[in-house]
Amino acid sequence: MDSLPPPPMPVGSALDLIGRTPMIELAGFDTGPCRLFIKLESANPGGSIKDRIARSMIEAAEADGSLAPGGTIVEATAGNTGLGLAQVGILKGYKLLLIVPDKMSREKIQHLRAMGVDVRITRSDIGKGHPEYYQDMAQRLAADIPGAVFINQFANPANPLAHETSTGPEIFAQMGGDLDAVVVGVGSGGTLTGLGRYFARVSPKTQMVLADPVGSILAPLVNTGETIKPGSWVVEGIGEDFIPDNCDLTLVAKAYSIPDSESIGAARALLLKAGVLGGSSSGTLLAGALRYCREQTQAKRVVTLVCDTGSKYLSKVYNDSWLAEQGLTARALHGDLRDLIVRTPGEGGAVTVGPDDTLLTAYNRMRQADVSQLPVLDEGRLIGLIDESDLLEAVEERRPDKRFAQPVSSAMTAKLHTLQAAEPLEALLPIFDKDQVVLVLDGREFLGLITRIDLINYLRRAA
Numbered sequence: 001m002d003s004l005p006p007p008p009m010p011v012g013s014a015l016d017l018i019g020r021t022p023m024i025e026l027a028g029f030d031t032g033p034c035r036l037f038i039k040l041e042s043a044n045p046g047g048s049i050k051d052r053i054a055r056s057m058i059e060a061a062e063a064d065g066s067l068a069p070g071g072t073i074v075e076a077t078a079g080n081t082g083l084g085l086a087q088v089g090i091l092k093g094y095k096l097l098l099i100v101p102d103k104m105s106r107e108k109i110q111h112l113r114a115m116g117v118d119v120r121i122t123r124s125d126i127g128k129g130h131p132e133y134y135q136d137m138a139q140r141l142a143a144d145i146p147g148a149v150f151i152n153q154f155a156n157p158a159n160p161l162a163h164e165t166s167t168g169p170e171i172f173a174q175m176g177g178d179l180d181a182v183v184v185g186v187g188s189g190g191t192l193t194g195l196g197r198y199f200a201r202v203s204p205k206t207q208m209v210l211a212d213p214v215g216s217i218l219a220p221l222v223n224t225g226e227t228i229k230p231g232s233w234v235v236e237g238i239g240e241d242f243i244p245d246n247c248d249l250t251l252v253a254k255a256y257s258i259p260d261s262e263s264i265g266a267a268r269a270l271l272l273k274a275g276v277l278g279g280s281s282s283g284t285l286l287a288g289a290l291r292y293c294r295e296q297t298q299a300k301r302v303v304t305l306v307c308d309t310g311s312k313y314l315s316k317v318y319n320d321s322w323l324a325e326q327g328l329t330a331r332a333l334h335g336d337l338r339d340l341i342v343r344t345p346g347e348g349g350a351v352t353v354g355p356d357d358t359l360l361t362a363y364n365r366m367r368q369a370d371v372s373q374l375p376v377l378d379e380g381r382l383i384g385l386i387d388e389s390d391l392l393e394a395v396e397e398r399r400p401d402k403r404f405a406q407p408v409s410s411a412m413t414a415k416l417h418t419l420q421a422a423e424p425l426e427a428l429l430p431i432f433d434k435d436q437v438v439l440v441l442d443g444r445e446f447l448g449l450i451t452r453i454d455l456i457n458y459l460r461r462a463a
Contacts, residue, residue, distance in 0.1 A: 021044060032294040036293055038304055040306050047308055047312065049308065054088045058088050058094075074097045075151045077134075078237045079108035079112075097142075098120070135152075135154065165194075184210065185212065185284055185285055187238045187281075192249075193246055209255070210252045213257070235260055258284045266284070266290070268317070276306055286304060337421045337423060345446060374387075376409075385416060385439065418439045420442065
C-alpha cells in the first residue's frame with residue numbers, strides 16, 4: 001500500500017475537476033500491429049468530454065460581456081453539451097434553456113431536469129432551416145429572452161480552443177510525445193478541429209482519423225468529396241447532416257463510416273473486455289480505431305476517446321429489448337409474426353405474472369418494465385392477460401388494505417384474442433382496432449405479445 005501514489009487533494013468546486021482525465025491501454029482487442037489507448041473523458045464531473053467546452057464557452061461569454069450575472073444560457077444539444085453547460089452554468093448561477101432532439105436518451109433528459117434545466121424536446125427527423133430544427137429553435141428562443149445568450153457550440157471558437165489548449169496537451173503528455181493517430185467523431189467539430197490544430201503544430205506525424213455513423217454526410221465527404229443525402233442513425237452526439245462552422249475536415253487523414261450495430265457492439269465489448277462503461281458514440285470511435293489499427297502494416301500508437309459514460313444509455317445501448325426494437329440484434333428471422341415480438345418468454349425477456357401473484361406484484365412489474373399489460377402464465381401456459389384498466393377496476397372499489405393484496409386471477413381477462421405465429425400481418429389490425437394487444441402462439445405455446453408500437457417499429461425497419 002505504501003507504493004501507491006497519493007490521492008488527489010481536495011478541490012474547491014466540481015469545476016476544478018474538469019480535464020486531466022485518465023488514459024488506459026486496451027487489452028483483449030484485435031488491434032493488429034498497433035497499441036490502442038483510450039482517454040476516459042467519461043471521468044469528467046458531468047460525465048463527458050463536453051464539460052471542457054462548456055467551461056470554455058461560458059468563460060468566453062463572460063469575458064466578452066454577452067453573459068451577465070443571472071443571465072440565461074440557451075443551446076441546441078444532443079445531450080452532453082447541455083449536461084456540460086448545466087454542470088458549469090448552474091455552479092456559476094446561470095439559468096439554462098436547452099433544445100434537444102427527440103432521439104436523446106431518457107437518462108440525459110432526466111439528468112438535465114434534475115439539475116433544474118428547462119428542457120424543450122423537438123423533432124429529430126427534420127434538417128437545418130426547418131423552424132423546428134433544434135439549432136434554429138434555440139437561436140430563435142435566445143433572441144426573444146432578455147439577458148439570454150445562444151452559446152452555439154457549432155460555431156463558437158471557444159469550443160475547439162478548449163481541446164487545443166487542454167485535451168491535446170494532456171494526450172501528448174500521457175503518450176510521452178509519441179503518437180501516430182487520434183480517432184475522433186464530429187458533432188460540433190470542436191474535438192476534431194482543436195486536436196487537429198494542436199497536433200499539426202506539435203506533432204505533424206499524428207494523423208486525425210474520423211469515425212462517423214452511417215447516415216452522416218461527413219465521412220463520405222472526406223472519402224469521395226461528394227455530399228450524400230443524410231440518413232438516420234441511433235448513435236447520439238456525433239454525425240451530422242451539415243458541416244458545422246467549427247468542423248475543419250481538411251484536418252482528417254482517414255474517415256470510416258460505422259453502422260449502428262458495429263458501434264453498439266463495440267461499446268458493449270468495451271464494457272465486457274475492459275470494464276469501461278462508455279456511451280454509443282464511444283462505441284463508434286472504438287470501432288473506427290479498431291478498423292484503423294487492423295489496416296496498419298507497421299506498429300503505431302493510437303488514441304481514441306470514451307466521450308461519455310454509458311450510464312446515460314442504460315435504456316438504449318445496454319437494453320436488449322430496445323436494441324431488438326431498433327433491429328440492432330442478430331436475431332434469427334422466421335418470416336412470420338415472431339419477427340415482431342420484442343420480448344419472448346423463452347429468452348427471459350417477456351415480463352409476466354402468475355395467477356397467484358398479487359396485484360401489487362403485477363403493478364410493480366408494469367412500472368419496472370414500463371409496460372401497460374402483462375401475460376398471465378400458469379406453468380408456462382397462457383391463461384390470461386392483465387392490463388392497467390383491469391388493475392384499476394380491481395383496486396378502486398376495495399378496502400385500502402385489500403386492494404393490492406388480491407390475486408391476479410381475480411382481475412385478469414381470461415377471454416383472449418390470440419393469433420398463431422403463421423398468420424398474416426393483416427390479422428393484427430382488427431385486434432388493434434379494439435385497443436387490445438396481440439398474444440401470439442405456436443400451437444399452445446405462448447411466444448409473446450405484439451403491441452401497436454411493435455408493428456410500427458417493424459414497418460419502420462422494413463421501409
